């Protein structure tokens with residue numbers, strides 16, 4: 001079952017319609033209530049997934065082990081580590 005989307009601008013749940021996808025294939029939603037758009041990150045590449053992967057990396061778990069766990073390439077895990085490092 002898909003988790004219900006919530007507008008990040010006004011917390012509306014009922015007036016949301018799909019509004020295409022971003023270049024990284026994440027779903028873009030349009031809120032008819034406030035007229036703003038927002039993006040739902042896919043589970044695989046969401047910020048929480050990335051943060052958790054980087055947390056494991058910092059705990060000393062091998063990159064290839066993390067990559068297996070999230071079903072991504074180890075280069076992807078390395079990119080997440082670099083990306084989170086820049087954002088912190």
Ligand SMILES: [Zn+2]
Pocket residue numbers: 007008009010011012031032033034035036
């Ligand atoms: Zn809204």
